[in-house]
Amino acid sequence: MGGVPQGSRDGGNPLRQLSLDQLRRRTSHKWREYPDDVLPLFVAEMDVPLAEPVARAITAAVALGDTGYVVGEAFPRALAEFARTRWGWDELAVDRTVLMPDVMHGVVEAVRLVTGPGDAVVVNCPVYPPFYTFVAHAGRRILEAPLGADLRLDLDRLRDVFRQARAGGRAAAYLLCSPHNPTGTLHTADELAAVAELAGRYGVRVVADEIHAPVVARDARFVPYLSVPGTEDGLSLMSASKGWNLAALRGALALAGPAAAADLARVPFEVSESTSHLGVIAQTAAYRDGGPWLDALLSGLDDNRRLLAELLAEHLPAIRYRPGQATYLAWLDCRALGLGDDPAAVFLDRGRVALNPGPTFGTGGAGHVRLNLATAPEIVTEAVRRMAAAVT
Numbered sequence: 001m002g003g004v005p006q007g008s009r010d011g012g013n014p015l016r017q018l019s020l021d022q023l024r025r026r027t028s029h030k031w032r033e034y035p036d037d038v039l040p041l042f043v044a045e046m047d048v049p050l051a052e053p054v055a056r057a058i059t060a061a062v063a064l065g066d067t068g069y070v071v072g073e074a075f076p077r078a079l080a081e082f083a084r085t086r087w088g089w090d091e092l093a094v095d096r097t098v099l100m101p102d103v104m105h106g107v108v109e110a111v112r113l114v115t116g117p118g119d120a121v122v123v124n125c126p127v128y129p130p131f132y133t134f135v136a137h138a139g140r141r142i143l144e145a146p147l148g149a150d151l152r153l154d155l156d157r158l159r160d161v162f163r164q165a166r167a168g169g170r171a172a173a174y175l176l177c178s179p180h181n182p183t184g185t186l187h188t189a190d191e192l193a194a195v196a197e198l199a200g201r202y203g204v205r206v207v208a209d210e211i212h213a214p215v216v217a218r219d220a221r222f223v224p225y226l227s228v229p230g231t232e233d234g235l236s237l238m239s240a241s242k243g244w245n246l247a248a249l250r251g252a253l254a255l256a257g258p259a260a261a262a263d264l265a266r267v268p269f270e271v272s273e274s275t276s277h278l279g280v281i282a283q284t285a286a287y288r289d290g291g292p293w294l295d296a297l298l299s300g301l302d303d304n305r306r307l308l309a310e311l312l313a314e315h316l317p318a319i320r321y322r323p324g325q326a327t328y329l330a331w332l333d334c335r336a337l338g339l340g341d342d343p344a345a346v347f348l349d350r351g352r353v354a355l356n357p358g359p360t361f362g363t364g365g366a367g368h369v370r371l372n373l374a375t376a377p378e379i380v381t382e383a384v385r386r387m388a389a390a391v392t
Contacts, residue, residue: 013300014048014293016376023047028248034354039383042344042354044181046245046328046374048297053289054244054282061281070099070277076253078287079238085291086214089227092255098267099275100252103211104130106237107175108138109271110254113263114205114235115140115173120165122174122204124153125362126331128181131209132362135175144363151183151322151331155194162202174199176208178225179216182331182361182370184324186216189223196230205260208236211252212327214243217305218298220325226257233259240286242327243294245374251279301328304373304380311381315388328374334358335367337391344369351390353383 024031030045061067073094080092100106111121117139123131125144135142145161148154158174165172176195179186187195199206208225216222226236239252252275256264286294305323308330312319320333332355334343344357347369358368373380 012296013303014051014297015046015300015304015374017049018047018376020379034348038348038352038354039379039386040354041372041375041379041383042356042370044242044329044372044374045247046297046372047376047379048245048374051244051286051290051293053293054246054249054285057281057285057289058249058278061278066277066281068277069273070275070280075099075251075280075284075287078284079253082214082287082291083224087222087224087227089224091227092224093258096256096258096261096264098254098256098264099272099280100237100254101271101274101276102250103209103237103239103241103252104134105271106252106254107131107207107209108134109267110207110235110237111135111138111140111173111175113266114207115171119170120172122158122161122165122172123362124158124177124180126182126358126365126368127177127362128209129360129362131175131177140173146364147180147183147185151180151185153187153191153195155191155198158195159198159202162198162204165204166202172202172204174204174206176206176225178208178210179212179222179324179326181212181327182329182356183322184327184329184331186220186222186325189228192223192225193228193230196225196228196234199234200230206231206234208234210236210238212242213238214240214294215301215328216298216326218295218302222326226255232257235260235263240283240290243297244282244286244290246279246282246286249279249282250276251283301373304328304375304377305330307377307380308371308373308384311384315384316391328372330371330373332369332371333367334369339367339391341366343367347387347390349390351386353386353390 076094076097083089234257236255318336344355356370358365
């Protein structure tokens with residue numbers, strides 16, 4: 001395949017260290033969903049080797065037979081130190097954290113803690129598709145508060161939907177995606193404080209999915225929801241899963257503000273007990289020792305965002321792309337191409353590039369696709385070439 005890396009070994013950029021042949025030997029979802037003639041840029045897996053500190057930690061555990069049940073506070077303590085050094089947040093209370101098997105299981109547990117069956121959960125669409133399926137599985141109903149035209153939180157619309165959610169005095173939750181998936185929007189401290197004020201005014205409990213928190217542009221800083229004023233009754237879910245590509249080494253933490261500690265204490269024992277010990281070892285190593293590897297990744301992602309913008313401007317100028325400050329995902333507005341509600345189907349069929357279909361992200365997703373930038377720049381280049389050929 002022309003233009004695709006066949007053996008790059010750029011030691012500074014994790015995105016350039018694996019060849020396409022090596023990647024195709026993987027057995028994960030990204031590399032087994034489609035035939036080999038398809039470039040997979042859909043599911044949120046990164047084309048990187050495992051960070052060396054993580055590899056050492058889990059290899060040592062396996063060699064020792066350290067594969068029992070999880071225990072201890074090493075994971076939350078490592079996250080607390082990471083939060084202090086990376087985000088300037090030194091108020092992460094280890095005693096207000098609970099282990100979770102992964103972030104989405106944690107989201108479901110948090111929603112169950114603060115709402116009852118049939119209550120509303122507000123989301124900002126277009127948004128991560130499992131929000132819809134997991135919330136429905138939990139027996140709650142989704143209310144959409146669409147993002148604004150600038151792909152940022154629309155606080156006026158959020159206020160109106162909060163009112164609707166609380167109609168009749170029912171409990172309600174707001175599932176905040178921070179940073180936002182799929183747009184890559186990084187919420188500001190002022191925006192989060194405004195969210196907290198609205199939630200407090202209308203009695204809506206906030207559950208923040210902050211799984212992409214480590215993945216921000218090098219000139220930006222993530223703001224934890226629980227670090228802003230008015231979030232005392234908030235809940236948050238964090239994990240190293242996205243920052244260090246650890247989906248197979250599951251683990252997450254639920255964090256509570258001071259007024260939500262009693263809620264977190266009601267998490268069933270079997271939920272925390274189901275967290276993987278090896279996953280916790282990997283997560284701890286990532287937060288504690290994976291900073292240099294993460295920095296190299298973030299620089300590579302910054303380069304890929306710029307590259308994608310340049311390639312689209314040259315080859316597919318009808319596609320609108322606003323590079324986000326966070327995540328490794330690109331949200332592409334393809335409506336001007338006239339490909340219908342699901343351009344991803346056209347790019348797959350005609351171009352052999354697999355992208356996420358926009359309609360699965362809820363209202364506002366039609367005519368869009370999500371592209372995973374966490375790959376070699378040569379693969380990004382080849383993908384855009386194929387996409388352009390698919391519409392000519």
